[in-house]
Amino acid sequence: MTIKLENIGIRYIVGDFRNLGIKDFVIQKVKKQYNVKEFWAVNDISFELESGDFLGIVGNNGAGKSTLLKAIAGIMTPTKGRMEVNGAVAALLELGAGFDGEMTVRENTFLRGALMGYTRGFMNETYPEIISFAELEEFEDRPFKQLSSGMKTRLAFSIACLVRPEILILDEVLSVGDGAFKAKSEARMKEIIANGATTIFVSHAINQTRELCNKVLWLHKGKQMAFGDTDKVINEYENFLKKHSK
Amino acid sequence: MISFLSTRWKKYNFVFEELVKRDFKKRYKRTILGMGWSMLGPLLHLFVMVLVFSHFFGRDIPHFIVYVFAGLKIYSFFSESTNQGMASLMSNSGIMTKVKVPKYLFLLSENVASLINFALMLIIFFIFAAIDGVPFHPRFILLIYPIVTITLFNIGVGLVLSALFVFFKDIKYLYGIFTLLVMWLSAIFYSVDTFSLRTQRLFLVNPIFTHIHYFRLVVIHGVIPAWHIHLACAISAVVALLVGALFYKKFNSRFIYYM
Numbered sequence: 001m002t003i004k005l006e007n008i009g010i011r012y013i014v015g016d017f018r019n020l021g022i023k024d025f026v027i028q029k030v031k032k033q034y035n036v037k038e039f040w041a042v043n044d045i046s047f048e049l050e051s052g053d054f055l056g057i058v059g060n061n062g063a064g065k066s067t068l069l070k071a072i073a074g075i076m077t078p079t080k081g082r083m084e085v086n087g088a089v090a091a092l093l094e095l096g097a098g099f100d101g102e103m104t105v106r107e108n109t110f111l112r113g114a115l116m117g118y119t120r121g122f123m124n125e126t127y128p129e130i131i132s133f134a135e136l137e138e139f140e141d142r143p144f145k146q147l148s149s150g151m152k153t154r155l156a157f158s159i160a161c162l163v164r165p166e167i168l169i170l171d172e173v174l175s176v177g178d179g180a181f182k183a184k185s186e187a188r189m190k191e192i193i194a195n196g197a198t199t200i201f202v203s204h205a206i207n208q209t210r211e212l213c214n215k216v217l218w219l220h221k222g223k224q225m226a227f228g229d230t231d232k233v234i235n236e237y238e239n240f241l242k243k244h245s246k
Numbered sequence: 247m248i249s250f251l252s253t254r255w256k257k258y259n260f261v262f263e264e265l266v267k268r269d270f271k272k273r274y275k276r277t278i279l280g281m282g283w284s285m286l287g288p289l290l291h292l293f294v295m296v297l298v299f300s301h302f303f304g305r306d307i308p309h310f311i312v313y314v315f316a317g318l319k320i321y322s323f324f325s326e327s328t329n330q331g332m333a334s335l336m337s338n339s340g341i342m343t344k345v346k347v348p349k350y351l352f353l354l355s356e357n358v359a360s361l362i363n364f365a366l367m368l369i370i371f372f373i374f375a376a377i378d379g380v381p382f383h384p385r386f387i388l389l390i391y392p393i394v395t396i397t398l399f400n401i402g403v404g405l406v407l408s409a410l411f412v413f414f415k416d417i418k419y420l421y422g423i424f425t426l427l428v429m430w431l432s433a434i435f436y437s438v439d440t441f442s443l444r445t446q447r448l449f450l451v452n453p454i455f456t457h458i459h460y461f462r463l464v465v466i467h468g469v470i471p472a473w474h475i476h477l478a479c480a481i482s483a484v485v486a487l488l489v490g491a492l493f494y495k496k497f498n499s500r501f502i503y504y505m
Contacts (some may be wrong), residue, residue: 013503021416074346089346098340103268111268114261119299123260204421 002167003049003072003197008081010067012041041067042222045081049198049215051166056213057202058237063219065202066171068098069093072200073169087166087198088117094171095156101145105136105155108144110157126162133188134158135181154181161188168192168199210234258351265355269330270362284363285370288322299435307437309466312375315344316461317434319367320392323424324400324454331404332411332421339505349498353404361397375465381466391476392460395483399453402486405494412501428454451477455481 013036018026028034042064049055057065070076071083073091083226098106101159105164109130113123131137134154139147145153168189193199203209209216209230216224225240279440293312296304304310334352335342342349376382410417432454438446449455456478462469 015382020414022410022420023416024412025414054341075343076502093344093346100272102272107268107271111261111264112345114264115347117257119259120260120263124447128470 002053002086003047003052003200004082004084005048005072006046006082007073008045008068008083009043010041010064010071010076011038011079012067013038014079038080040222042071042219044220045217045224047215047217047224048225049200051087051198052196053215054094054193054199054213055201056216056236057200057219058204058206058209058216059219059225060221062115062221067218068219069169069171069200069202072167073194085167087169088164089169090116090160090163090165092157092160092171093167093169095153095160099144099152099156103144103145104141105131105147106140109155109159111157113163116160116163118163122163130155130158130162133162133184150178150181157185161185161192165192165199168197170199170201172202172204189225192235206234206238248453258348262351262355263346265351266358267383269355269359273359273363281366285366286368286402288318291322291371292318295435309375309378309380312371312378312380312466312471313462314435315371315374316465317432317458318397319364319371320381320432320461321429321454323360323364323367323434324396324403326355326363326409327397327400328403329425330360331400332407332418333503334384334404335408335412343502343505345497349501350405350494353408354401357397357401357404364393380465385464385470388464389461389472392479396453396457398483399457399486402483402488402490405487405490409493409497409501412497412504416436423476425499428452431455432458434458440500443471450478453479453486456482 025034031241037071045068047055057068059065060131067076069091070093071078072085073093074085075091075093075119103111106127109127110123113126113130114120118126131140134151134157136151136155139151146150170189201209201213213230215228215235216230217227218233218237226236274284292311292315296311299314300310307313323439331420333351334356335349337348338352339354341347345432347488372382407421433449437453438449441449446501449457456475460471460475460479463469
């Protein structure tokens with residue numbers, strides 16, 4: 001078992017607390033006007049995945065799919081429940097974000113590799129491969145901000161996928177870039193999956209989910225509607241959609 | 247505890263080194279003078295202070311330049327590393343919302359970058375001391391002690407500030423006022439000898455003053471500071487670290503909602 005979730009719930013706080021100054025905070029506290037609203041973005045999610053499983057997560061907007069991915073990726077801490085995730089995780093969420101514009105491509109690559117938990121030795125070894133896969137040989141010492149957005153995505157993808165993730169988390173992306181790179185990235189992704197990585201894939205494309213996944217989790221407004229074999233869950237989901245679109 | 251720290255270190259030393267490299271480079275990258283600039287600022291500050299205040303206090307305080315320099319150096323180490331530390335979580339929010347990584351690493355790396363800067367200033371400080379005719383002796387090795395305690399103190403204060411800064415952006419301005427007050431209360435360019443004994447003891451409540459005092463006792467007077475000064479330094483470090491750690495532990499999983 002690589003991933004096990006037991007009654008996972010994540011509570012969000014909402015309200016205009018983000019831009020609150022400490023002065024306003026104190027005043028509101030004193031006047032007892034300070035209240036933030038809380039809601040469960042996901043609640044009571046339980047499932048298990050074996051290594052090699054390919055899980056598709058389906059559900060409408062606001063079902064909590066992305067939140068759940070963030071929890072599995074370790075970025076968010078669940079408010080309740082138990083979670084076990086065994087293995088190196090590569091999460092392809094919003095590729096290209098979180099890089100430093102002032103730093104060079106080389107520096108960014110090492111930093112990102114380090115952040116993802118790889119050793120210096122491994123990065124020294126893999127670095128040339130990453131750069132050549134991303135087709136950025138001539139840009140190694142350029143500041144990251146000078147790259148085009150396509151190049152940024154290519155670099156981010158290459159770092160995440162050339163290292164050997166055991167758990168791959170994909171949010172709506174199965175391939176990135178355009179033209180030749182699109183095909184190349186898709187091939188690479190399929191290779192990782194074929195090598196036995198556990199994959200979690202969020203998608204709105206039902207056909208794609210049916211084709212790729214062996215298990216499906218269906219979320220609706222943060223609740224777990226169904227989890228199980230692809231055909232069964234997808235059929236239920238489609239029936240549900242038909243009923244509610246009328 | 248030790249084994250916990252060593253496994254942590256093994257796991258994160260690579261990412262930590264990369265972060266320190268980044269933070270150190272970023273500080274000096276965009277200025278023509280680079281590192282020289284970061285030296286020049288404090289030195290100009292020192293120059294003006296000595297110029298102005300030697301008229302008032304210089305006659306009564308031996309080695310006035312070294313006296314002021316010791317104060318200014320410790321104070322700016324404190325102010326720089328806590329101010330940079332305060333922003334360390336927010337300025338890395340882009341990374342934290344995309345990759346799983348212990349958040350305190352960002353703060354520690356800023357502190358290490360400040361410490362490197364401090365070490366460079368220390369060299370210049372000793373050059374000044376030599377020129378001013380301060381006798382050097384092996385007791386200077388004692389200075390390692392207050393450097394360790396103030397670094398820990400800075401980290402502790404940084405933990406509190408960085409957490410607060412995630413929630414309240416106006417902390418920055420309040421803290422600016424606070425550090426200014428600390429500067430005036432740290433006897434950087436004046437001596438506390440003219441105050442009553444009770445007031446003098448009150449000064450020791452301010453950790454910045456205590457550390458400055460330690461430095462001056464060792465360098466200018468060549469004495470080993472009394473035990474209660476050692477204790478005051480240690481207490482400030484431990485208290486700051488404890489409060490900082492509690493703050494961080496309590497709030498660290500909530501940061502992401504504010505980014």
